[in-house]
Amino acid sequence: MYTSSPSLYLLVIIIIKQISYITTEKLPSALSSIELATKYGHPPTQYNIITEDGYILAVFRLPGRSRIPVLLMHGILDSSDMWMLRGNTSLAITLANNGYDVWLANSRGNRYSRRHKILNPDTDPAFWQFSFHEMGYYDLPAVIDTILNESGAKKLSAIGHSQGNTMFYVLGSERKEYNSKINVLIALAPIAYLHNTPPPLSIVIQLSPLIESLVKKLGVYEIFGDNSTTGLLVHKFCSTPDIAYAVCIEQILFPVLGFDREELEPEFAPTLTVHYPAGTSVQSILHFLQIGYRKMFARYNYGSKVNRRTYNSPDPPEYQWDKITMPIALLAARNDRLSSIPDVAILRRRLPSVVFYLENPRSTLNHVDFIVGRNMPVYLFPYIFQILHENNHFVD
Numbered sequence: 001m002y003t004s005s006p007s008l009y010l011l012v013i014i015i016i017k018q019i020s021y022i023t024t025e026k027l028p029s030a031l032s033s034i035e036l037a038t039k040y041g042h043p044p045t046q047y048n049i050i051t052e053d054g055y056i057l058a059v060f061r062l063p064g065r066s067r068i069p070v071l072l073m074h075g076i077l078d079s080s081d082m083w084m085l086r087g088n089t090s091l092a093i094t095l096a097n098n099g100y101d102v103w104l105a106n107s108r109g110n111r112y113s114r115r116h117k118i119l120n121p122d123t124d125p126a127f128w129q130f131s132f133h134e135m136g137y138y139d140l141p142a143v144i145d146t147i148l149n150e151s152g153a154k155k156l157s158a159i160g161h162s163q164g165n166t167m168f169y170v171l172g173s174e175r176k177e178y179n180s181k182i183n184v185l186i187a188l189a190p191i192a193y194l195h196n197t198p199p200p201l202s203i204v205i206q207l208s209p210l211i212e213s214l215v216k217k218l219g220v221y222e223i224f225g226d227n228s229t230t231g232l233l234v235h236k237f238c239s240t241p242d243i244a245y246a247v248c249i250e251q252i253l254f255p256v257l258g259f260d261r262e263e264l265e266p267e268f269a270p271t272l273t274v275h276y277p278a279g280t281s282v283q284s285i286l287h288f289l290q291i292g293y294r295k296m297f298a299r300y301n302y303g304s305k306v307n308r309r310t311y312n313s314p315d316p317p318e319y320q321w322d323k324i325t326m327p328i329a330l331l332a333a334r335n336d337r338l339s340s341i342p343d344v345a346i347l348r349r350r351l352p353s354v355v356f357y358l359e360n361p362r363s364t365l366n367h368v369d370f371i372v373g374r375n376m377p378v379y380l381f382p383y384i385f386q387i388l389h390e391n392n393h394f395v396d
């Protein structure tokens, strides 16, 4: 009796073929952010910025004649590399080609910011006790202060993708004085609520208490770091042609982030998967799962005992939307399965200072097209240039 489905059979063939490929062929090389920026005509300056709590963050500046700096903040498990992978048709290079003073930040714990003045990421679990909260509370102020100091500008414009915009909601509500340093936040794939996430992610969210207790028992703190087992495995496995697309993109990435074969084509997949993921803390992932599970945009839930000690309350406090006064542009995508339209609608209702809202007219746009889609100069960048132009308030 035959029980195997043709697609499963095909998958097995591909895997066997790829195992021999992995062991015999060289993988596509992962250029660093400095190499990428240089390759596309903008040799960058690297800043190593120390946060108030001792993390050392790498920020790359692609200088331009414009006096208004633009800060680009990547999403979860990501790095500054992604903004340049499409070369002349990527956002960072396009902005730099148009004279903008572009700053590419890296949040704590990723490939470029896995450093601390005292803590050792390899041996101190304390290094990994952070999520988007600490990135918004400590990383952004350190980065923003450096940019304003170095450029002489009084305000900057910011573009945040996914978690890269979540961090700004933390900043605006917890460190109110920073609202006035932002001309505008352009939130690509805005994310603060995960009430309406479809499967498979909704299933993971429902299982999150179980996942949380499991990773605590196992004592895993870092996930998908370049030199961690999970990271090495993904980079090796997902960077071989065919497998990168058939398994890593079509079976894993698309179901979570939205299907869009037009914008993320097979030839590009290995370039993407040698650079992504770039590593983060397990706590960063858990915090988002908690947001979905508890249906609340709140601080990290440590459990009632530690919550009492940390927050003086058994439950983690919710972030205060009314304190966020920076102008915000929300750019959503209808085929984004992570930042779904109904969840962005909740965020839009709560935010007091939305100056622009757009559901991208291209109905197939997904969560990652915003940064690595093939035709973004056509479908996305005109909106970004318009918003930057309308909100560039230079103050001497």
Ligand SMILES: *[C@@H]1O[C@H](CO)[C@@H](O)[C@H](O)[C@H]1NC(C)=O
Pocket (backbone or CB within 6 Å): 041, 087, 088, 097
């Ligand atoms: C990228 O753009 C720059 C500046 O516009 C141009 O000089 C260069 O030839 C372009 N490179 C490619 C590969 O298109």
Ligand SMILES: *[C@@H]1O[C@H](CO)[C@@H](O)[C@H](O)[C@H]1NC(C)=O
Pocket (backbone or CB within 6 Å): 110, 111, 112, 114, 225, 226, 227
């Ligand atoms: C991975 O290991 C190499 C070689 O030891 C090192 O140069 C690199 O910085 C490490 N990367 C990370 C993200 O830890």
Ligand SMILES: *[C@@H]1O[C@H](CO)[C@@H](O)[C@H](O)[C@H]1NC(C)=O
Pocket (backbone or CB within 6 Å): 145, 146, 149, 150
């Ligand atoms: C500000 O810039 C000055 C001059 O470049 C430098 O000496 C100082 O350390 C900078 N401060 C911060 C907080 O970056």
